[in-house]
Amino acid sequence: MxxxxxxxxxxxxxxxxxxxxxxxxxxxxxxxxxxxxxxxxxxxxxxxxxxxxxxxxxxxxxxxxxxxxxxxxxxxxFDSQIPNRVVEEALLERRIPHLAEYTQVTREKTFGKSRFDFKLSRPDAPDYYLEVKGVTLEGDGVVSFPDAVTERGARHLRELVEARNAGFGAGLIFLVQLENASYFTPNAAMDPYFAESLRYAMEHQVEVAAYTCRTTTESLTLDQAIPVRIEGE
The missing domain is CATH 2.40.50.580 (OB fold (Dihydrolipoamide Acetyltransferase, E2P))
Known part of the structure; x- marks a missing residue:
């Protein structure tokens, strides 16, 4: 973008x-x-x-x-206003493989009492609710989220499980706002409840992915998928 x-x-x-x-x-x-x-x-x-x-x-x-x-x-x-725009561009250009079949992308849609960043639709499958989190915390090639306690972030993960249990697709993308990273892991030392909620979501078939970005002084573009690892796995 x-x-x-x-x-x-x-x-x-x-x-x-x-x-x-x-x-x-x-x-x-x-x-x-x-x-x-x-x-x-x-x-x-x-x-x-x-x-x-x-x-x-x-x-x-x-x-x-x-x-x-x-x-x-x-x-x-670290512009927190930009990750959704970067992911939206990638969705519309079908550059996220596991979501490439969705033909309609709608911003900020409500499921129950929850508001997610995107609702994705296609004629032959249930709607898919997608949340996006920007990631800027990096150390020795490992990237993490969050860099401060986020009750809202943990709540989003639990709500994605509710959407999945109701028969909808549900997923989370960690958009890493830098180029060089080997893998993503939740920052359990900073926010153990978020890390626990991420594990819970993955165990309940919420699709979790992480992507690095190509970064320049004039653009930010979704680039490579990297592994998501939970401590102890």
């Missing part, structure tokens, strides 16, 4: 709260918005190379969003 707004490489300075950061832009200290409420501590290190996107809109308090940074030589995109 090619970004629809221009970007620029800058220097990250500090992050006083979840939603704001300061960067150095053309020799000046500038306040920017951070479109990710995760900790990002292993990525946003003062002095690191970072990527901003120019924004527009009368109601905005800042003219830029901080959407990525380099960890060593690897660019990690």
């Amino acid at each position: 090619i970004f629809d707004k221009p970007t620029k490489e800058v220097v990250f300075l500090r992050r006083p709260n979840r939603f704001q950061a300061y960067i150095e832009l053309e020799g000046e200290e500038v306040l920017v918005h951070v479109p990710n409420t995760g900790r990002l501590r292993e990525i946003l290190i003062p002095g690191c190379r970072a990527l901003i996107r120019y924004e527009s809109g009368a109601k905005r308090k800042t003219a830029h969003s901080l959407i990525g940074a380099w960890k060593g030589n690897q660019l990690i995109n």
